[in-house]
Amino acid sequence: MPQTAKKEETKMRNNDKQTTEKKQKRSYPFYAIENPIEHDRIPVFIKTMGTVLRDEKYRLLLDLYLNTCASCNSCAEQCHLYQVTHERKDLPAYRSNMLRAVYRKYFTRGGRLLGRLVGAKELHEEDIDAMIESFYRCTMCRRCAVECPMGIDNALLTRIGRCILGELNLAPKNFTVSSAQELKGIGNTSGIPKEAFMDTLDFLQDEIKDMTGHKVEFPRDKVGAEYMFIAPVSDYIMEADTLMGTAMALQAAGTDWTIGTSFYDAINYGLFYSDGVTSDVLNRLLTEAQRLKVKKILIGECGHATKTAKLFMDVFGKYRFPVRNVMEYTAEAVKDGRLKLDPEVNQETVTYHDPCNLGRGLGIYEAPRAIVRAATKHFVELQPNRERNYCCGGGGGSVTVPDLYDFRMNLAGAKKVEQIKSSGAKYIAAPCANCKKQLKELVEYHKLPVTVVGVHDLLIKSLVY
Amino acid sequence: MNVAGLVIGAVLPYVAAGLFLFSIAVRIYRWATIRHPLKWSLYPIPDGRSAQLVFMLKEVLSFRAVFHNNRKLWLGSWLFHIGIALIALWFVTFVSGLHLGLALRAGIALITLMPLYLLSVRLINPGLRAVSSPIEYFNLLIFIAIGASGTALLTFGKPDPEAVRGYFLGLLSFHPVPLAGSGLFLCILALSEFFMIYFPNSRMLHMVSKYFTYDKISWESH
Numbered sequence: 196m197p198q199t200a201k202k203e204e205t206k207m208r209n210n211d212k213q214t215t216e217k218k219q220k221r222s223y224p225f226y227a228i229e230n231p232i233e234h235d236r237i238p239v240f241i242k243t244m245g246t247v248l249r250d251e252k253y254r255l256l257l258d259l260y261l262n263t264c265a266s267c268n269s270c271a272e273q274c275h276l277y278q279v280t281h282e283r284k285d286l287p288a289y290r291s292n293m294l295r296a297v298y299r300k301y302f303t304r305g306g307r308l309l310g311r312l313v314g315a316k317e318l319h320e321e322d323i324d325a326m327i328e329s330f331y332r333c334t335m336c337r338r339c340a341v342e343c344p345m346g347i348d349n350a351l352l353t354r355i356g357r358c359i360l361g362e363l364n365l366a367p368k369n370f371t372v373s374s375a376q377e378l379k380g381i382g383n384t385s386g387i388p389k390e391a392f393m394d395t396l397d398f399l400q401d402e403i404k405d406m407t408g409h410k411v412e413f414p415r416d417k418v419g420a421e422y423m424f425i426a427p428v429s430d431y432i433m434e435a436d437t438l439m440g441t442a443m444a445l446q447a448a449g450t451d452w453t454i455g456t457s458f459y460d461a462i463n464y465g466l467f468y469s470d471g472v473t474s475d476v477l478n479r480l481l482t483e484a485q486r487l488k489v490k491k492i493l494i495g496e497c498g499h500a501t502k503t504a505k506l507f508m509d510v511f512g513k514y515r516f517p518v519r520n521v522m523e524y525t526a527e528a529v530k531d532g533r534l535k536l537d538p539e540v541n542q543e544t545v546t547y548h549d550p551c552n553l554g555r556g557l558g559i560y561e562a563p564r565a566i567v568r569a570a571t572k573h574f575v576e577l578q579p580n581r582e583r584n585y586c587c588g589g590g591g592g593s594v595t596v597p598d599l600y601d602f603r604m605n606l607a608g609a610k611k612v613e614q615i616k617s618s619g620a621k622y623i624a625a626p627c628a629n630c631k632k633q634l635k636e637l638v639e640y641h642k643l644p645v646t647v648v649g650v651h652d653l654l655i656k657s658l659v660y
Numbered sequence: 661m662n663v664a665g666l667v668i669g670a671v672l673p674y675v676a677a678g679l680f681l682f683s684i685a686v687r688i689y690r691w692a693t694i695r696h697p698l699k700w701s702l703y704p705i706p707d708g709r710s711a712q713l714v715f716m717l718k719e720v721l722s723f724r725a726v727f728h729n730n731r732k733l734w735l736g737s738w739l740f741h742i743g744i745a746l747i748a749l750w751f752v753t754f755v756s757g758l759h760l761g762l763a764l765r766a767g768i769a770l771i772t773l774m775p776l777y778l779l780s781v782r783l784i785n786p787g788l789r790a791v792s793s794p795i796e797y798f799n800l801l802i803f804i805a806i807g808a809s810g811t812a813l814l815t816f817g818k819p820d821p822e823a824v825r826g827y828f829l830g831l832l833s834f835h836p837v838p839l840a841g842s843g844l845f846l847c848i849l850a851l852s853e854f855f856m857i858y859f860p861n862s863r864m865l866h867m868v869s870k871y872f873t874y875d876k877i878s879w880e881s882h
């Protein structure tokens with residue numbers, strides 16, 4: 196047996212041991228959960244799975260994904276997590292098989308008759324516990340899907356698994372609390388009241404004036420504007436430069452845009468654990484666009500928000516709007532000459548991180564590169580890049596879960612750290628609030644000599660008036 | 661003519677072939693007609709219809725993804741599928757009058773040895789073992805059994821090609837000539853019939869499903 200295989204073997208045996216030990220304890224400290232269902236989890240799980248299987252959105256996907264895996268582990272070779280941990284629970288196909296086992300046992304004739312022979316397994320409490328952990332270790336980055344010979348996307352199965360668990364209230368507290376705040380509370384995931392939000396916009400305007408001498412406006416509630424701009428609300432706390440760069444670019448390009456002040460958070464945690472939340476949040480966003488009678492929606496530097504709006508509008512949306520990401524918009528403005536950038540002002544080496552949801556999810560690979568190249572003097576690619584780029588390690592919403600910090604720093608983000616180190620870049624640009632937060636934490640934790648920025652941050656200096 | 665010869669040699673071939681085609685058609689019909697409102701695209705999407713066909717063809721002919729990720733597994737699966745193709749080639753040319761003996765022998769050797777090899781790869785690699793249910797091994801064993809009986813038949817049975825051709829032509833023209841005598845040949849037939857009935861209900865239908873996962877899901881741009 197080759198050396199690595201042996202290592203994996205021992206590791207797996209240890210894992211098995213740990214799992215049995217855990218079984219006896221049955222406490223579940225992977226992340227905090229609010230009001231989990233403690234009893235009758237099994238029938239609810241099975242019933243919810245039945246509903247999902249009949250759901251028109253998923254029927255074709257699931258029929259294909261659940262029935263045709265060739266168990267070849269090509270996905271595992273591509274998974275940034277499995278490549279670091281070599282733990283059984285991080286094998287994409289092993290994780291998906293957790294769902295397949297239930298599907299076969301309770302929803303297929305073959306599985307009912309032949310049981311374990313065909314991979315069907317009766318659902319036990321421990322299986323649900325194992326899923327609670329495993330589905331949140333996967334960062335839903337879809338790197339594995341690119342290399343699946345059968346075209347299976349294990350990230351979607353992760354999402355479905357999480358959605359089923361979500362119906363049992365088994366989701367990280369940070370998701371449920373933030374989503375409740377966005378839907379029923381103050382109206383956004385960071386709990387920023389409207390007055391404070393207005394003040395922040397004023398503050399950003401002043402900041403731009405101080406820094407560049409230019410008067411740039413953040414237009415508000417302008418009815419009939421062409422674009423409603425909406426960013427993840429956390430940017431207003433953590434990513435001032437990105438927002439300033441964006442506003443400067445939009446104004447310089449002569450855009451007719453506005454920010455809605457009744458709903459101003461693009462974050463939609465529903466993508467990570469619940470269809471109900473996905474739909475409700477998306478409809479709040481669409482309602483705001485409808486109120487302002489804008490023509491299009493322009494989403495800021497955020498991958499998951501853009502993907503959710505673009506992909507789920509057809510199935511959940513009360514209204515329909517064309518959705519664009521600000522990368523596409525700015526790149527276009529650079530290309531057609533409405534924006535002039537001076538690369539000389541950014542002399543340091545800059546690299547670009549493809550957020551999973553913008554890249555693999557939406558195919559926005561070249562637009563951000565065009566902007567970065569136009570705004571900086573020395574651009575280097577991360578290796579690998581584009582559809583083979585590694586997840587930052589905080590995908591699937593895990594970056595918002597503090598309990599997962601150690602996991603993100605040491606395991607999920609490990610490949611990313613290697614990749615950044617070998618790029619030799621001084622700056623890493625990532626147009627996604629989730630990625631930025633995770634990357635900043637990685638840089639600090641691993642003391643990397645790199646600064647994390649957004650793509651529009653680079654425009655503050657390089658924009659030529 | 662005995663009962664086994666009649667059932668396995670003259671009745672079951674039709675039942676098996678009928679079920680085989682029918683079940684595959686049902687599956688394809690279902691996949692082709694399920695409305696799929698959620699877009700779940702995965703980029704890059706090959707640009708244009710011809711690029712997409714080229715991509716699929718490349719994947720189907722070369723097993724590109726597995727080649728890239730596990731060379732050992734690739735070697736076994738690829739040669740194994742070549743073996744199946746060789747036997748199919750032999751069959752088609754055989755009933756049309758040729759006898760590509762070498763293709764048949766090579767094909768049989770590959771569908772016997774490669775599954776054996778794949779079985780060991782799967783058992784030795786802990787990652788593969790962790791994702792395999794017993795059915796994975798069972799699928800390989802069916803082929804080993806078919807291949808082994810084929811080898812035995814060719815080595816010890818020395819069947820008369822003309823008689824075998826006559827038998828197949830009889831089947832194809834719906835005038836079955838029951839094949840008496842050769843137990844090994846019946847054994848191969850029985851295994852193949854079982855396989856034909858079983859195949860559309862197994863994950864081996866991936867040869868068809870692939871088209872749908874790519875075309876209807878991953879390449880559905882928004």
Ligand code: SF4
Nearest residue numbers: 264265267268270343
């Ligand atoms: S790459 Fe695809 S077919 Fe292979 S094990 Fe993973 S999901 Fe299954």
Ligand code: SF4
Nearest residue numbers: 274333334336337339
């Ligand atoms: S989606 Fe990403 S994290 Fe999840 S299994 Fe695939 S490669 Fe691994």
